[in-house]
Amino acid sequence: MDLQEFPLVLFTLLTQTAVGLALVAAVHGRAVAEGPEPGERAEWGAVLGLLVLGVAAAFFHLGQPLGAFRMVANLKTAWLSREILAFAVFGVLAVAAAVVAYRGRSNGWLIRATALVGLVALIATGMTYAAPSMPAIHNALPLVFFGLTAVTLGVAAASYFVPEDTRPRLAGILSYALVVALVVYLAVPFVWLAGGVLMHETGQAFLTSPLYWGRILLGLALPLAVVWRTRSIPAWLPVLLVLGELAGRIVFFGLVAASGANMGMPY
Amino acid sequence: MSARFAFMVDAGLCIGCGTCGMACKNQYHQDEGIVWRQIYPLSEEIYPHRDRAFYSLACNHCEQPVCLQGCPVGAYTKRPDGIVVHEPEACIGCKNCVRACPFGAPRYNPKRGRVGKCSLCYQRIDAGLSPACVQACPTGALRLVDLSGLDEPAAVQFPPGYPRRPDIDPSTRFKFPDQPVMVRRHA
Structure with a gap:
């Protein structure tokens, strides 16, 4: 394998694990009215950690990392732009879910929305790499x-x-x-x-x-x-x-x- | 009907000398190891003769360019005359176009951290000149043609040894080499 591709190996694995964790949280119905379960705070922390590490790894794949902010410029046709946007929204929602969990509460709708956007990001990743x-x-x-x-x-x-x-x-x-x-x-x-x-x-x-x-x-x-x-x-x-x-x-x-x-x- | 510029590759005339690739390299002062025009010898399964035949290929300036569609930063544009232009300054070197192109046209330059590809010397065409590779070809195997007025029945779009992608509609046209004539002496 071309070593230039290795950051993509890490990016895809780490972000997909983060999406998987969010999906488990949503599907497993761990948004209970009494508040978050003991592990939920740590779990959302892990989702964010994996996402940040994955995105950081992806920067090493770019020839011009400082231009990364322009990657959502072609949403009309580029699945890569859509993927980046979806992961950005996923990240924002995951931060919100983590903040809610750390305050000792739980919001089922927020968790389900995060998982849903994660699923969209996963689909966009699949389309991006269908070269x-x-x-x-x-x-x-x-x-x-x-x-x-x-x-x-x-x-x-x-x-x-x-x-x-x-x-x-x-x-x-x-x-x-x-x-x-x-x-x-x-x-x-x-x-x-x-x-x-x-x-x-x-x-x-x-x-x-x-x-x-x-x-x-x-x-x-x-x-x-x-x-x-x-x-x-x-x-x-x-x-x-x-x-x-x-x-x-x-x-x-x-x-x-x-x-x-x-x-x-x-x- | 608007013009649609394209390369015409006559595989029968091409001798694989590589002058086209060198002319391209000189025109754009490319870094070591970066060549936008490649010479591909036809395998013996396709052309089973002692004589060899070649395809000289760069960007095909497709009608539905997947490089342009897949570029997340919009570094590619398509001119009304069909030329697909890559803007290096806009490129962030994500290599998505390199992965996408079925013809291997975009090339990543690790020294500059950006991708580059043939832009059909559009500046030269605008000035009334031929592309550098076309001008340099010593055998006339490489020509610039306008597909909107092309009347060459022997020209094919998908010869053997070239990916058949009608969905992408590459502009390059080919003339496949004639089969060598075997002359036998009669007793």
Whole structure:
């Protein structure tokens, strides 16, 4: 993988985990009338921390970081502009949710709105990376990959913040998400093998990559086995999941064949 | 009908000398390692002969340019004559256009932290001159044509070895090389 792409690996992973945490907070209905649960303050702090770190990482990808404020100039056609705007709104709402939580209160509508905007940002990210030059991912696959990352890492990270009695439910959700992720990540390269030259190249590159198989075995299959067996999410498991996602994202950014590199050859 | 300027690449005439790329480099004083016009040899699966054939390619000045659509800061503009111009000063080097272009035309310059690409020498065209690459080509393999009045039945838009993207509608036209003639002596 081109090292210039590594900031994007971090940006996508960190922001998708932040969105996943917000989604868990909204879907799990942890906006109770009596006030926030003990872990909610820390959870919104984590959402903000992940978002800030992710955005900071993205700056290292820019040749002219000082021009970053102009990135919302082409909302009409550029998904990247829409993505940045959505994350900016997500950040503002997450700050508001964190402030409310730190004041000892909880606002269900605010949490749901934050999660919804996070979902919009996730969709915009999926569209941004569906590059027209890469037939293998010029489709809904980036959105599927990023959605699975948000769910698995979001649920895993949320296990640090939720009360003890909620953890088995999270473990159940995580096991389903890992099964879906395992099926998707195993099937997709074989589907690519049946496609055109560039898709075939991409499929072969994935299936012969140690990082891809490392991710499948250590980042998906092993965590699934652990969650299934223990019916819980051990404290060390999110770390393993992050490492697996990191490997998967490096493969995503590094091994997908672009048509520009195949000029003069069959397509 | 307004003009739509484009490159015409005659792969039969191109000898792969790279003069076009060098002329482009000289015209724009590009940094080391940065070349906007590339020479791509056709693979033997496409042109299975001992003679070699080449595509000389830079930006295709597409009718639906994905670089322009994907640029978050609006560094790209499309002129009425079809030329897609990139404004380096507006570029923030996010490389979204590099990822988007199916033809690999925009090139990132790490030294300047910005992307650059062929602008079809629009300043030269406005002054009544040919693009630098066209002027320099020693075999006449590279020409500037106006698609609005082009009448060359042999010209194709998507030859073998070139991404078939009618949705993006690249302007470059090609003449595929003739197949070499095999002469046999009769006893």
